[in-house]
Amino acid sequence: MKLGYPRALTYYDYFPFWAGFFRELDIELVSSPPTHRTMMEVGLKKSPADTCLPIKILIGHLNSFTGVDAVFLPRLVSMEEGTYNCPKVLGLPESILGSIPPELEVLSVDINRRSGVRAVEKSLIQWGKCFGKNKHQVLRAFEEGERCLDAYRTMRKQGWSFEESMAFFENDNDLPLEIRNRLTLKKPPKTxxxxxxxxxxxxxxxxxxxxxxxxxxxxxxxxxxxxxxxxxxxxxxxxxxxxxxxxxxxxxxxxxxxxxxxxxxxxxxxxxxxxxxxxxxxxxxxxxxxxxxxxxxxxxxxxxxxxxxxxxxxxxxxxxxxxxxxxxxxxxxxxxxxxxxxxxxxxxLPPHGExxxxxxxxx
Ligand code: SF4
Missing domain, CATH: 3.40.50 (Rossmann fold)
Incomplete structure (x- = not known):
């Protein structure tokens, strides 16, 4: 199975997690290309007028997918205790279904860490059944996703730029975790x-x-x-x-x-x-x-x-x-x-300056 992940909105914080998660489940995850003019124009044309720019860009990306079985757009309700995501992020994917081609299948799962990590695991296990994956496979994938997200955050703290660290998860998805972890200990050479x-x-x-x-x-x-x-x-x-x-x-x-x-x-x-x-x-x-x-x-x-x-x-x-x-x-x-x-x-300062x-x- 080949899933598309739009290079917009939640991509910038959580793509490494989903890259690790789906790799472990043997599902191919491809991201859309970087935003370009046509994509932006399509996004603007198809978006509701009162929405914000990042959602318009997201709609442009969703309309650009070809050759995938479905696109994946998780509903990220809350990613840490005591907080919520913005209501526009919370309303996805339903709020934008009218702006994307009807033949494009959209897969989504609720992630709500506000109720604790067990609730997230439960939601993913339930969702994994749609792909014929059992509880243990999903839990392993979840663990791998968490490790990838940690590795990504470590890389950023160690001075990797956003592009350098994201390219790592885009291109090197097949690298074993030990190698990826080792690589994160080194900052890329200065340009x-x-x-x-x-x-x-x-x-x-x-x-x-x-x-x-x-x-x-x-x-x-x-x-x-x-x-x-x-x-x-x-x-x-x-x-x-x-x-x-x-x-x-x-x-x-x-x-x-x-x-x-x-x-x-x-x-x-x-x-x-x-x-x-x-x-x-x-x-x-x-x-x-x-x-x-x-x-x-x-x-x-x-x-x-x-x-x-x-x-x-x-x-x-x-x-x-x-x-x-x-x-x-x-x-x-x-x-x-x-x-x-x-x-x-x-x-x-002049005398009256203060x-x-x-x-x-x-x-
Ligand atoms: S916080 Fe919400 S309203 Fe603001 S840019 Fe992000 S998605 Fe749009």
Whole structure:
């Protein structure tokens, strides 16, 4: 059996799990190609008007599949205790069935870790029966999926980029686990570009601010939709992303809120953001959001208030399907110029300077 997995939304966090799970069950799992213009156009045309950009991209990917027996689109209700996924993720796949070809079979299974790991196993065992797999086979596959997900997270912590680590699970699915685990202990060698950047910085030739990029993984690493923002920033700054902050630290930072945020992604974004706000080595924060995102309307506002209180430079980049590259580059350059000026002239205030900010309006 050959299943298709769309390279969108949950792919960016959980593909390694499903790659391991299905390999163990002897089911081939193929992902759709990276987003391209036609795919995006199809997604936009077929999506409900009021949905967010990542769901539109998902619909584009689902419409691109050929030569698979079915596509797999799990309903990820909750991936950790005490949290839920965003309602738009929770509503999949039913909410988008009208936007994909009727002949395309969609397979789905409920994953709800809020009720504990046993509930997830039970749900998978029940679902595995549709493929003629018994309880032991499914439990083994679940274990393998968990190991792959752990390996992926370890790789990211050890400095592998998203593309490097994901290529590993895309291409090397047949490698035995021991080899994959061993490989995760080594960080890939530095590219020529990295070495050049390192030399320039150590010789003091170029001013490179440190920027923290906050946002959902499926926007941060979706290079077509975000107009290759990551590469543009890495070219000019030392970049930090939310994966550089451990889950424990992010959870700790929640405690400053009266009530914890209950959407998984927003919780991590907020926790990482708070940690970067407190870090004096971080010169500025960029929040990458998208038009139509419900959870960002809360998290972004919270972050903006915190950044203002701490006087940390803060830029919001909102993507939609019409985002133009020139506009984005202009804003990034203006932000980076502002950071450079700030470092140079921060203490050079006129006598009334300290009062200017306290009377200005909200961000
Ligand atoms: S969190 Fe925002 S961007 Fe993500 S699926 Fe929900 S509404 Fe869309």
């Amino acid at each position: 020529e570009k990295d070495q050049k950047i390192g030399q320039e910085t150590s010789q003091g030739k170029e001013y490179r601010p440190t920027i923290a990029l906050l946002g959902h993984s499926y926007l941060t690493y979706e290079t077509y939709a975000n107009l290759d923002l990551l590469a543009k920033l890495e070219d000019k700054a030392n970049l930090k992303v939310i994966e550089n902050v451990s889950d424990q630290v992010a959870a700790e930072k929640q405690k400053s809120l009266q009530k914890s945020i209950f959407w998984s992604h927003s919780r991590k974004i907020y926790g990482a953001g708070e940690s970067y706000l407190e870090d004096p080595k971080v010169d500025g924060i960029i929040y990458l959001s998208c038009y139509g995102c419900g959870t960002d309307s809360l998290t972004n506002d919270l972050m903006a208030r915190r950044a203002r209180a701490r006087q940390k430079p803060y830029l919001v980049v909102t993507l939609d399907e019409h985002s133009g590259e020139a506009g984005m580059v202009t804003r990034l350059e203006a932000f980076l110029d502002m950071l450079e000026r700030r470092i140079g002239y921060e203490n050079n 009062f200017v900010d306290c009377h200005s309006g909200p961000v």
